[in-house]
Amino acid sequence: MPRVSRKQADLNRETIVDAATRLFRERGLHGISVVDVMAAAGLTHGGFYGHFESREALAQEASGRAFKQAAQRWQARVADHDSKDAAHHAVVELYLSSESRDNPGDSCPVVAFAGDMCHEAAESGLRQTYLQGLNNLLDSLGTLLDTEDEASKRQQALVQYSMMFGALMLSRATRGDPLSDEFLEAARAVLTPTEASNLKPCNK
Template sequence: MPRVSRKQADLNREIIVDAATRLFRERGLHGISVVDVMAAAGLTHGGFYGHFESKEALAREASERAFKEVGTRWRERVATTDDKAAARRALIEPYLSVNSRDNPGESCPVVAFAGDMCHESAGSGLREPFMAGLNRLLDSFAKLMDSQDSAENRQQALVQYSLMVGALTLARATRGEALSDEILEAARSFLTTEKPGSPPQPEDSA
């Protein structure tokens, strides 16, 4: 059997990572096998270890790519406006949408991987890209808050993003029930109309 060219080998590796990035987001970091990944990539199982030393090594790279994709998407969505409230809406509304709920393979890696991280040790090779990716998203979100105080902006980002992640998780867990749509709508409405990122206004003097 002829050897695969370097160009084709590099292309195959990209195909494998792309397939794994989607599958891991759909089923979690421990929810798929090497066979599943290679089948989704349209390649034979035997070729896997020519590209990766283990499934964990692939999962790490797929996790990094998933966070990179979301970071790029966030930057593109907020690039069209200088208004922070509008920028927040540009992130929140698609995040808490039916499309996001129903397409986990293209959606938030935090929701996809958080359950797995609960069972990973602090020194896990999978935990590092998760923490790095999560902190980058939080930093990006904090920049869209309205306070002049960076600590307050960080707190608001933590609160709002936690609500987004929790709402999307519950919406997926209840998909097919009316409650699922209610959860998305309630969280989306609260975050975009109540302006939780706005600093408190001073009370009128007596």
């Protein structure tokens, strides 16, 4: 059997990480086996350990990539707008959209991995990756808030992200019922009040 070139090996590794990143977000960090990942990548199971020492090593790299992708998605939305307010609206609308709810493989890793982190050891690499990724997203949200006071900015970012997180998780848990859309709509109305006020019917 011919030896795989270094270029092909690197491409295979990227394919494995991409597949794992999507699967872990869909089903959680501990709900996926090496066999599942390799099947999704279109590669044979036996090739896994030529790229990674363990499933845990892959999980940590894949979770880091998931947070990087989330940050890039936010940055792309922000770059399309000239004002903080417009950028904030865009980020909230993306996060609390039916698209985000219905496509967990491409959506928020904070929500996807939260359940796993409740049982993860405090010193584990996975938990440290999660904390770093979450703090980066909180910092990014803070830059879009209309305050220069750092303590207030942090507090507002914590509150707003908690609401975004909760609404998205609850909307997934109730998907298929009208309550699912209600969670998303209610959170958007609170977090993007200008948009909400524009939707109010005129008094006659």
